[in-house]
Amino acid sequence: MASSISGTTSFDIQRIREDFPILKRKVNGHPLVYFDNAATSQTPGVVIDAIVDYYSRYNANIHRGVHTLSQEATDAYEKARIKLQQHFNAARPYEMIFTSGTTHGINLVASGFASFLEKGDEIIVSAMEHHSNIVPWQMLCEKTGAVLRVIPMNEAGELVVEEYEGMLSDRTRLVFCNHISNALGTVNPIERIIAAAHKAGAAVLIDGAQACPHIRPDVQALDVDFYVASAHKMCGPTGVGVLYGKESWLEKLPPYQGGGEMIEEVTFEKTTYAGLPHKFEAGTPNICGGIAFGAAVDYLNGIGFDAIAAYEHKLLEYATRRLLEIEGLRIYGTSEHKTSVISFNLEGIHPYDVGTIVDKLGIAVRTGHHCAQPVMDYYRIPGTVRASFAFYNTIEEVDVLVEAVKKAKLMLS
Template sequence: MLDIKKIRGDFPILNREVNGKPLVYLDNAATSQTPKQVIDAIVDYYENYNANIHRGVHALSQEATDKYEQARIKIQKHFNAAKSHEIIFTSGTTHGINLVASGFTSLLKAGDEIVVSAMEHHSNIVPWQMLCERTGAVLKVIPMNDEGELVMQQYDQLLSDRTQLVFCNHVSNALGTVNPIAEIIEKAHKLGAAVLVDGAQAAPHIKADVQALDVDFYTVSAHKMCGPTGVGMLYGKEEWLNKLPPYQGGGEMIAEVTFEKTTYADLPHKFEAGTPNICGGIAFGAALAYMNAISFDQIAEYEHDLLEYATQELLKVEGLRIYGTAKKKTSVISFNIEGVHPYDIGTILDKLGIAVRTGHHCAQPIMDFYGIPGTVRASFSFYNTKDEVDVLVEGVKRARNMLL
């Protein structure tokens, strides 16, 4: 079992108060909190070896380069990529998706088809719409049902010999649904289509094995999994990364530059133009080390217990409906109370020191499907407790009584 008291002691922010109340932080799907071990890694970089990487012969540059590349290897091992150069540092999941979408501009033609799911974050909708506008490709959507699960029979019917790309999130940020990505990948590959999986919401809860999944691209953000903002990674199979042109031009991504012609560097540098978020990459590695030391299996078990308890207790509130009741879920609960706007509930909860997210969660098509303006989303992490769930439930009851 996890030593929750010890774990909570690693997160300084959990000791603060909001509006005179102890902070109950339940907005982990937006951004997780950062443990002292990761904060220390950030401070250590700026205090002791802050320098640009890959270019300097001096000691600080060499040390920073070594730490940065060690972080890349930590990420490679965590996601079980075959080679470290298949890990591209990015500013986050959105960057990774746009990098791939930009690269496929030269590989698609009018009439080609792209398949996405109905429960995507806007970051995994808009870049593909833009790609379709540039190339004349056609966007198709896997529908979802009322439980918040993809209708896989419809997916089968959408696939054809014109399908070139399939994009799906591993876990829905709005509903917590764990999508059947292994099945999605296998069926797409039978037709020769490439698959990108948005792993932003899965990565804090599920240790994805990119080789076992046989996924072509997988992208995540560090700030969802105890790391800093502004850094993430894109995994791509070597053969696909070699096919894609560079996303940006600049320093670091070149082999040779003349005014007549430029040749590009080998992977991963071809996709890493300019000075990167060096400290962020190093801290990302520290965050993965921290979570792996706790154990993702234990994290998953504990969070599942929290999810079941919170679901049970919230459903006791009169008029409360949970959106997203899939059989496989991570620790996310989206809900509304009949007759009450979610924003009003969130505002009252904030006054009680409870941090939740309200709105459409950058997943407006999901809200349109249910015919609602948004939801209240409580998202739990391994440092949350059942006592905090009880505080949430009492806060929701209080908000309901005030607003109805």
């Protein structure tokens, strides 16, 4: 089976694994099996090298200095912005705003829309959102008097899009949806969601945190107004992300934070703001993180997202089949359109207990509600065990997981 999967891709899995130093370590005396990629992916050597290179050779603040190190850092940082523009196919580099991550980007947009909403306006989110795409909108509704409405989901973990289309009205101002569910792996029909929202005159923000490790979004083809992502789920460092926004929207939104860099002129009587993208990038940014984010995007594109998707789909199919061989195991999220995430439970056993035992065997999985508590409430469960696969995982590692889950069931039943 392992050889047949490798044969369907254009990359050598063993060579790829050599790019990730952490995959050589042991955990609790066992070779590390890392299946928590939906939370944070691992980092290849080329990205680590980019971080070391920055701090070793040209660590300096950007945009403000005439000295050589500052100019070199500025050039590297802005080149990373262009890499992101090209990766997401944005029309202009300044439509890519560096953030601290997906949550920061969502809050930036939510803060800006507080200026536009009135009592009775409606905001629509989906039932399978991460908390970071629920709480900011609840706060916005409390502040403005807007009403939060929810797209329902079905037992397979799919959004009921027909009901969503019926919810849209001339009061709808904003629609927010994840591209891929972090809790279930469901790939949502965002093209249809965006088109329907625009027909109703509403703006759309797509949370791409879970999608971007697996696919390459084209923001112009999607015609999306805002799209957010995090580097740490794309083989990059933590603490950096990106917000794409259409220029027309970014020009309308007020600044999210005040401080250095985002100003044009400051007097005690009045301050004028800088143009895009600096209007939304107050203070000293995560310079090294932005540069390393660019290196991570280069690395992923060097492998190729078609190859990544094909390989991960085979892993998903194999893991699904093997896990379902275990009596009493239920998988949550059975949409035909899903990515390499499997959330499951063993009948009568708490997911935390399963996660603890498989950790003793060197396997990293995530347990709990995955910051998607409404999803767990829908299924009437406290949480799940979530195994999430990346292109550097192997069939043999899936077999190790299956045997570990069998052992956990035997010990805990």
